[in-house]
Amino acid sequence: MMRSDILDLFEKHDILPTQQRVEVAQILLVRPQHLSAEQIIDRLMQQGSSVSKATVYNTLKLFGEHGIVKEIMADPVRKFYDSSTLPHHHFYNVDTGELHDIAESDVSIGSLPLLPAGTRQESVEVLIRVRPTEN
Amino acid sequence: MMRSDILDLFEKHDILPTQQRVEVAQILLVRPQHLSAEQIIDRLMQQGSSVSKATVYNTLKLFGEHGIVKEIMADPVRKFYDSSTLPHHHFYNVDTGELHDIAESDVSIGSLPLLPAGTRQESVEVLIRVRPTEN
DNA sequence: AAAACAATTTGGAATTGGTCTATACTGCAG
DNA sequence: CTGCAGTATAGACCAATTCCAAATTGTTTT
Numbered sequence: 001m002m003r004s005d006i007l008d009l010f011e012k013h014d015i016l017p018t019q020q021r022v023e024v025a026q027i028l029l030v031r032p033q034h035l036s037a038e039q040i041i042d043r044l045m046q047q048g049s050s051v052s053k054a055t056v057y058n059t060l061k062l063f064g065e066h067g068i069v070k071e072i073m074a075d076p077v078r079k080f081y082d083s084s085t086l087p088h089h090h091f092y093n094v095d096t097g098e099l100h101d102i103a104e105s106d107v108s109i110g111s112l113p114l115l116p117a118g119t120r121q122e123s124v125e126v127l128i129r130v131r132p133t134e135n
Numbered sequence: 136m137m138r139s140d141i142l143d144l145f146e147k148h149d150i151l152p153t154q155q156r157v158e159v160a161q162i163l164l165v166r167p168q169h170l171s172a173e174q175i176i177d178r179l180m181q182q183g184s185s186v187s188k189a190t191v192y193n194t195l196k197l198f199g200e201h202g203i204v205k206e207i208m209a210d211p212v213r214k215f216y217d218s219s220t221l222p223h224h225h226f227y228n229v230d231t232g233e234l235h236d237i238a239e240s241d242v243s244i245g246s247l248p249l250l251p252a253g254t255r256q257e258s259v260e261v262l263i264r265v266r267p268t269e270n
Numbered sequence: 271a272a273a274a275c276a277a278t279t280t281g282g283a284a285t286t287g288g289t290c291t292a293t294a295c296t297g298c299a300g
Numbered sequence: 301c302t303g304c305a306g307t308a309t310a311g312a313c314c315a316a317t318t319c320c321a322a323a324t325t326g327t328t329t330t
Contacts, residue, residue, distance in 0.1 A: 018296090018307065038287075052309045057288065071211075077317080078287060079211045091251055100251055108245030112263070113237050116226055119265035126261050128247070130254035153278065153325090173316075187280045192317065212288080213316060 001029045013066040020051045024059045028069060034080040034099045074099055074127055089126040102128070136164045148201040155186045159194045163204060167219040169234045175216075209234055209262060224261040237263070
């Protein structure tokens, strides 16, 4: 995704295209990937641009609320942000922490139970935890 | 699950049945439930027994490694420990933080993708995120 | 039963990921 | 300009968890 696409996306979601927001988006949205807030901050620093920690967190939260990125909770200690917002699933390697996408079409879920009273469904996520084969 | 069952379980897993480990097990394993480490510490304190924070964390980690409890990562800021280790799934209310079990038989997964090379499957978990219906 | 050793527990310090706060900056409408 | 709303910032703060070195407990050896 290139700069002009990002600006379009922001406009569609009524997000003011500030310098910092565009920079964060350019890192996360260039290609399908999973990054933690820390990783995004590191990359920003590497490329010399200084966006503050607070702003990165604010921005990721904002993006999440607008559904332009997706939060993934596979790791107990940190959130990952996923640039592909289409429904899909994940492999999580518990040893290495690696996350890999699984296309939604690769998993078929036959039946789902009744939701608890007074709730509506927000998402259905399948997480397949894997571990390196020993040997 | 009662005390003697817990001792049997420990023996089966070569876990030394220390005072503290038994106390933690007695809280978590009495019935199917989801507790965070903090909640377990609170309950220990309520019942007057003083097991240190570090020991609770050590113990839960040990139990997890032996597969006698299951870690659930639904909430990015804390882990929950699940006393039912049989495969099953969860509803997670993103507003209230409530976790509810879904019996494995209530979800049928039709197909699963090929695992990444060099990995074996550890678990398949379905997390249905829900939110209170507004009104 | 004392000495020696291993395993476990402990309190408190340290770390980590993330949030909060008060201040400063950046447009833009009047 | 001036004022105001929305953002950005550094740094203090916070909660959950881990780390560490010392104290305790349990088990063997003698």
